[in-house]
Amino acid sequence: MTATATDTAAAPHAEPIQATPSGSLGRSVRRKEDQRLVTGHGRYVSDFQLPRMQHVAFLRSPYGHARITSVNTSRAEQSGRRVFTGADFMHVVLRARSSLPSYVETDQPVLAHEKVRYQGEPVAAVVASDRYLAEDGLELVEVNYEPLPATVCAWVSPREPVHPEAADNVLLERVFETGSVDAAFGDAAVVVERDLVTNRHAGNPMECRAGVALWDPSDRKLTFWSGTQVPYIVRNMIAELLDLPEGNVRVVAPDVGGGFGVKSVLYPEDVALCLMARAMPNVPLKWVEDRAEHLAAATHARDHRYLIKAGFASDGTLLAVQADVTVNVGAYSVYPWTAGIEPLMAGGLLSGPYRLDNYRCAVRGVATNTAPAGPYRGVARPASVFAMETVLDAAARELGMTGVDVRRKNLILPEDIPYKMPSGLVDDSGHYVECLTKALDALGYDDFLAEQERRRGTDEPPIGIGFACYNELTGLGRAASAGPRMPFRTGHDACTVRVNPDGKVTVFSGVTSQGQGLETTMAQIVADGIGVDYDDVEVRIGDTDESLWGFGAFSSRQAVIGGGAAHRAAAAVKEKVLALAAGLLEVDAAALHIENGQIGVVGVPDPALSIAEVARVAYLESHRLPKGIEPGLEATKFYDPIRGVFAAGAQVAAIEVDRTTGEVRILKYVCVEDAGRAMHPQIVDGQIVGAIAQGIGGAMYEHLIYDDAGNLSTGTLLDYLMPTSAEIPEMTIEHVSHPAANPLGVRGVGEGGTLGPNAVLAGAVSDALGIQIDTLPITPSTIWKELQ
Amino acid sequence: MKCAPFDYVRAASVDEVIRTLVGANGEGKILAGGQSLVPVLALRMARPSVLVDINRIPGLGTVTRDGSDVQVGTLTRHSVLAEQIHHPLLAEAARWIGHTAIRSRGTAGGSIAHADPSAELPVVAVGTGATVTMAGPGGTRSLPAGELFVSALTTSLAEDEMITSVRFPVPSRWGFAEFARRHGDFALVIAVVAEIEDSVRIALGGVGAIPVRAAAAEQVLANGGTAREAAAAASNEISPTADLHGSAPFRRAMAAEMVRRALAQAGVN
């Protein structure tokens, strides 16, 4: 992997941050968390041991759709095990809310009763002193089912509705419409039309879901250690569902072994664990999901169909797009994101970074007897980008243009900014052509074109080149809040910065980390924000009893929003340090500056005072406090960017295909992204590489397949193929840098990488072989079939 | 994904294994490298009452050259097989098994006994005409590999028998070709070509319930046909079934291509 950075014009910041020569931002400082993570001392919930701990196993539905006719727990209970069933928790339901007009609200039970709606749905739970004995206990619980017809495909009529509230299984529908679509199609020189289907797959973090719940009856307090991306949302909902004061619920997300969106959902198992703990006071209850459970019952994603039509003028100008998008949302509308998470994202972002005036897009989320669909890194856009790029390539072919030219013709340009997309979202980037051009240079586009030409007519494997341009919407503030009109807005996070009596700094941030290095990022921001050494800053995250508030990890939001809060809190603390120092030194605060923890007076070479001395006064020597200044050195701030920021990106690749086997070999893969100001270049590149790897997995390997009866055919990693390091090529990652209009100038980078590979690889294979790729994943057998 | 309860016996000798298996009345299972058995136990798809661990029995893990054959002890790890120099075809085949961690635990005898239709070693055994030796209550017996495999994951081994070694003839020329979805995966199709005593044998894996000889393809070559013609014959004489990773016609086509590649590697054109 190579990584280079070029800086171009800086956009104006609201509150520009002072770059000190000794600062840590912009440098790949050693990650705070790596000492423990790489030496095997990570603190994962899966590894938790507590006194008196008991283990939970869930009994899961073997049917995709069935009525539960009886549940008999007596044998399991006679064996001495505690058993819980749907009847125990009938009063508690998960209900994801949205005020979208067409949204049909449905309930998700904690443990299924009456009926089961997907294979793997939890029906009962058994508690025992270890997991083996708990699983033995599952075999003693007798459940009788009366199978019902299952529906697994979202675009066939249901044989039996999943929920009585939605006879047609449609949980939500929305039409995006701008301009005069029909007239624009009338003017089009070329109209291309495609029926595209993307493959259901999932995040599959290395650590599956995990939780430990403990009810302490003496102070009526519930503690839930959970491998979650969203501890504050979990606390809020658990408190509500268990009817507890929110202050009596503590959620702790210690080290979490990957999330990718799968862990940004509150699951029935989480609620069950807390309810069971409440019923078993003082007994910590632990559940660690195994991979088979994870594949069956953690959220899936990307099971979409796009009927898409696009009209172009003879010069390649995109005139109109009309699409009908159906998303398989699975058996339940997940809490809190709802069944709208994927369809609405698909409709809102389908046109991507392209100028478009005439747009009509109907999206719907359809329930089926499959595992619930939820957010997965890149939410819907790996599929919608594939749809959009496919029609661009198709049009280029019909117009006799290159794929590059048709994109250049239509990409939103810097002078178009702010650009109002047809869905109403406002693009603040516009640097797509720059990304694409740079990516083509890094690829060696002309050389590959020449080699492609040379190989034509020979026996050598044909070469194909594929492209994708995308705009990743990141760091969404209240005006563009993530999620479909849910009862809350996820635009803000809080951060507390405390200078301790010894002058070192502790940061209590609302962000969470599943491996992305957020402790490092927050420490860098605060260190530079105050003017102390990076090594003197310690960060606490993931514990709702320690930090004030944060919505968590999703929508590539934490660098922007959590980072913004950290920056503001650091600035407030710095102000107090300076005021206190100014009083002690009897100079004007404006004449002071802080660097490496030392406070200096402008024009005087030696430092006048250290932050440690100021902190000592603030906490221990109140007799020295200047007039009007309170003891303590701490500040808490929120930050909400109000709008979101777009991160521009382009990915291009050259591949070759073995015509006899249909195997695809990636010769070179390039990504150029705009992270704005890259706070930690190595973390930024790591995010991009990891996201592209997941994207390649989705494009070529990963596929969750149900048979018509609702049985998951890919229930273990023997059949569900995750890419290994052997399948992922070396990548070339380059950057353009256009700082965003937020305090740190950052654009989110967590998800963007996943957006390209479907489109890039499908486009490249089509280019190599002249075949049409309408269905994902791209496998040797599907390519081979097209070639016959 | 946790095993059902079972008793565990760490056997010190082959005799002890057989005694324990006899005593288990068909409910006993041998534990070798555990790389196939343990996942099956964890999924509760097998529920033996006794596991007989053979890993500590001395002398079962050696590879020795014996005239025109190579004798492979049942506990020979795939990693050892990959590195030995007596039988280059076996070494090549072993390199295609799983990943490092699996190769350093999994055993040759375990792979043959497990009889996965997509596994490498059973195809090499059929392709080279290997002989499998097993111990049982009535002493030892030997069987050509082609008679051992009955159907997918099923052999003619009795419940109280244990494989002790496998004897692989060393081919004068050989070829090995495999098509898999990912590096280290079980194969979709394996082709093994082995020239033994001047006749070219072709065996295929992944195209049916057990490894099969491509008799028609061998005949094409014996009659002076080309490698391409033999490959075409091989793809016609098999009856593969479809699964998630490939349709029957696709497997047929891959069989032809793998036979062609293996023949080319063996120098048969």
Ligand SMILES: Cc1cc2nc3c(=O)[nH]c(=O)nc-3n(C[C@H](O)[C@H](O)[C@H](O)COP(=O)(O)OP(=O)(O)OC[C@H]3O[C@@H](n4cnc5c(N)ncnc54)[C@H](O)[C@@H]3O)c2cc1C
């Ligand atoms: C992720 C993964 C990938 C893999 N990929 C491949 C691959 O690509 N190709 C491949 O061939 N294999 C693959 N394997 C399987 C591996 O090769 C196993 O090692 C092999 O199939 C079984 O050998 P074992 O020693 O582990 O046997 P075990 O798992 O211990 O036993 C397997 C079966 O054989 C029986 N058995 C074992 N030894 C004897 C004996 N001496 N006599 C009678 N019965 C016996 C056992 O009772 C059991 O029924 C993979 C395994 C994993 C986990």
